[in-house]
Amino acid sequence: MLDPLGGAIPSVAVLAVLAAAIAGRRGLAIGILCASNAGAFLTVFSGGMPARTALAMYLGADLLGATMVLGVSYGRLWIAEAAGRAEELEEKLKTVEEEVARTRADNDRGDRAAAGRKQIYHVSRRLAPILDIGDLPREIGRCAELFFKYRRGELVLVGKDGDGYKTLQAFDLKTGAGIYADPDLMAEMEAEGLAGRFGLPKAASASSALLPVVSAEGESGGGKDSIGLKCAMAAGDFSRVIYREWTGEPPPGMEGAARNFALMPFSYRGEPAGFVALWDIEGKPETVGESASEIEGALLALSQPVDLAVQKCLLYREIERLSRTDPSTEVYKRWFFLRRMHEELERSMRLGAQLSLLMIDIDHFKNYNDAYGHQVGDAVLKRVASFLKGNVRAQDLVCRYGGEEFMVGLVQTSVEGAAQVAERIRRSVEAFEFDAGGKKTHITVSLGAASFPSHARNLDDLIARADAALYRAKREGRNRTVVAD
Helix, strand or coil, rough: CHHHHHHHHHHHHHHHHHHHHHHHCCHHHHHHHHHHHHHHHHHHCCCCCCHHHHHHHHHHHHHHHHHHHHHHHHHHHHHHHHHHHHHHHHHHHHHHHHHHHHHHHHHHHHHHHHHHHHHHHHHHHEEEEEEEHHHHHHHHHHHHHCCCEEEEEEHHHHHHHCCEEEEEECCCCCCCEEEEEHHHHHHHHCCCCCCCCCCCCCCHHHHHHCCCCECCCEEEEECCCHHHHHHHHHHHCCCCCEEEECCCCCCCCCCCCCEEEEEEEEEEEEEEEEEEEEEEECCCCCCCCCCHHHHHHHHHHHHHHHHHHHHHHHHHHHHHHHHHHCCCCEECCCHHHHHHHHHHHHHHHHHHHEEEEEEECCCHHHHHHHHHHHHHHHHHHHHHHHHHHCCCHHHCEEEEEEEEEEEEEEEECHHHHHHHHHHHHHHHHHHCEEEEECCCECCCCEEEEEEEEECCHHHHHHHHHHHHHHHHHHHHCCHHHHHHH
16 A cells, blocks of 8 residues: 555655745755655655655656756746846847937937028128118127027127227117217217217216226226126126026126126227127027037127128228218318208208307418428327317317318307307417427417308308308408308
């Protein structure tokens, strides 16, 4: 008879071996096999089963258990190897995904760069036809909007002032309006009838100056700086493209530029001529992107056509100034003076105001020129012109009429006021000592005055009446003022 215990042992042993192998306990599985073998021998010796049958049964159990141990072990090795390959594949997949992301980002940057280059071409074409500086700021503002969103922007023109710079004009990029003009420049432009043309504000004075003198080190001489100039001072430079982001509180005085600012400088004749300032800006995703490097690149690209456009406008302004200014005396040429006098006469007619004209001639200038030479004569002409400009208002007009003759147009001035100005000029010239080759000399001038509407109703008659008064002054002994009859 088969011992029930002996028949159960192989089955239990096989299950125990299988469980131990699955759990990874190879030593436990082998120990169970050894124990089952020992149990087989005990069963045989106890007489519970024929030796041959028990031996066959337990040998089969051993073989099955060993096969399971080996199979499960190799299965675990395969699973581990497969898991390792899966991790390796995951790493490779992650690398590929990162590479795809980089490639996509590069492609996006490339697309934006291509779009940006296309926009730069359009910027160049939009700025190319502009010659008047007053038309430029709003167009620059529109061009900047192709690349950026910005809260505020300025176009600032600067000029040399000793060792530093002072602001000549400042414009708002959003509206194109002038927000500041240097008082001297403002007076000159108003006198020339160009203030509106160049977008200058109607009221500007020294007390309203937004941008005082700035030293070469960027230190301001006053407290009325624009944020644009404070950007330049905070950067310590406005000779190169600058983009800055504030990580904390903005510098003192720049509270309005809460996040960042950018400067695009421009030059004229090799000297800094000003800058475009933008603040609270962010790049447009279709042309620039959000990174600082992309914003800086867009600013650098945009600054080049802006620089060329401003240089061209400044050159045009200088050519215009030279065309209307006498190079020897730095007062207006005759053609420009007559054009402006026509405009002032029409304005006086509309307003019912008076307009006076002075005709001035240097006494015995030919003899003086022959005695001391043309260089000394030119110096005398320049000095007399400076006396004329120094004794009239900024809105009045001074011109070299021809040779040693000058004319002065006195806006909204009566004939009595014109006579007073004439006498002030005469006395100033008479009192001055001229250097004639090391010799101190004096010269005198004769003046004739006439006024609208007292003496004439049109410009030609006004000039004729002032000229007749001048010749009366010369006939009566020179160095005097005569008012038209």
